[in-house]
Amino acid sequence: MLKIIITALAIIPVFISCTQFHESTDNVNISTELTNYQQKTPSKTTKPDEGKSVYMKFCLSCHQKDASGVPGMYPSLQKNKVVTGDKKKIINIVINGLQGEIEVNGEVYNQTMPPQNYLTNKQIAEVLSFLRQNFENKADSVKVKEVNIIRK
């Protein structure tokens, strides 16, 4: 009897954890997926939808839909101090790309990021604003005129 009670009680959390798993692994579209990662109070000065669509089209294949990157290759953009740091630096990274070994949050990455200079200044401002206010990043938005100054 005792054995039955223990088994029954033990099964409950097992069942719950597996159920949760299946729910979270259903095929959801990328838009919903990304929304789940976003904070719910976007700044008034940003246009998260535009930034999100730039991210989905041009950044996601390497940095992944949850922005967690690829270990050893592409850095995670979650809780990333470069992303929330100096705007000139990140605008330059997008325009010129990045080469060589880098360390982000204690992890080493080494893979080329090609220049994304086909993006318009508006798209760069939007995607950087999106990154700075999502994926556990909290910083002000990047304005188009700030990109204009760097890429005259």
Add this chain to the structure above:
Amino acid sequence: MKTHFNSLNHLTLIPSITVIVSLTLSLSVNSSCQVPANSKDKELVLPAGFKAEVVTESVGQGRHIVINTNGDIYVSLQRLKNKGGVVALRDTNKDGKADIIKYFGEFSGTGIGIHNGYLYVGADTIVVRYKLRPGELLPDTKYEVIAKGFLKNNQHGSKSFTFDNNGNLYVNVGAPSNACQTPDRTFHTAGTDPCPLLQQFAGIWKFSADKLNQHQMIEGQRYASGLRNCVALRWNPATDKLYALQHGRDQLHEFWPENYTEDDGVNLPAEEFFQINDGADCGWPYCYYDDHQNKKLLAPEYGGNGKTEGRCADKVKPLMGFPAHYAPNDLLFYTGTQFPQTYKNGAFIAFHGSWNRAPQEQKGYNVVFVPFKENKPAGTWDVFADGFAGVPAIKSPRDAKYRPCGLAQGPDGSLYIVEDNKGKIWKISYSK
């Protein structure tokens, strides 16, 4: 009185035991909802009759692995750990677990192998060897340079290698590029034609296994070309031929969406499993393999559209294709007698798992088996070991707990698997 006290004590323990059991089960199942088959290790899923034992949990980013005739294990590390590029492990009490673990050597990388009493190590720009000392776990500290002159790549830099039966060494020299575009990996950029990278990269170079200080471009011979990156390569002793698997190119859809849908980008091109002869041209960067059409097709960087064969019709075709972006990182031909007869001389392949199937689920974090008859695969492939990722669906590579990377056969015919997230090593054995 004594009995009564004991009974009471048992009763009060019931709720706490229940909670502990529940919590333990909840935690362990949370990381993996798979049921292991006859396995001592709770994580790997194997065919009936096979069991996995954990040799060690986390030695560092273990890439390739080799086992000496006395059972000593050597693993190359992606990065130096404890000032060593190689980790040596010994099981002194024969319980399956390594109880001596030592780090040594100044070179870290992927390649590792034993030949004629030496331990060879392939760092990204050099292949060196250390003399093994009988009975000692650690080799001589002095190293000799075997092959040098490899340029530093910031992608596909692994210098994995294999030995033939005639004293030669074959080294993978991957391309520092996706598809020979300048700049690399950019939207609608044509490939450079001819691709200049083929001179010093994107092939397998042959060296003498025992001659010192050979330069890639002087003494080294380009044995095979048109191979983007073959981390998995192995001389098959049964057929006396070289085999290798290529990491196929990425991003067909991202850069050429007019001819490749998102699904095409996820499912193309196949990872190719080649038997490679002297002088083989396997087609990179001009060609890729479409396993749905069973054709080598012209890459979009060179005018292809998903249908045109063009100059690719006469390139070496693979023996077999694997799903796109699975990233084959090691190949082992099984020569032991411990496993059932089906496995004899067949190929185990360790797949590192994809990153380039986004936004769809990432896949291929497993070890597969391909039965062989004479020179060729006999039938299709099957997943042999699974459960490495630890989650039922991998949304991005960081979700995966382990990423299989290296394979070795032990003296008793057991199969060893190393992964490079934490450096866990499993010993897989079989009993009826």
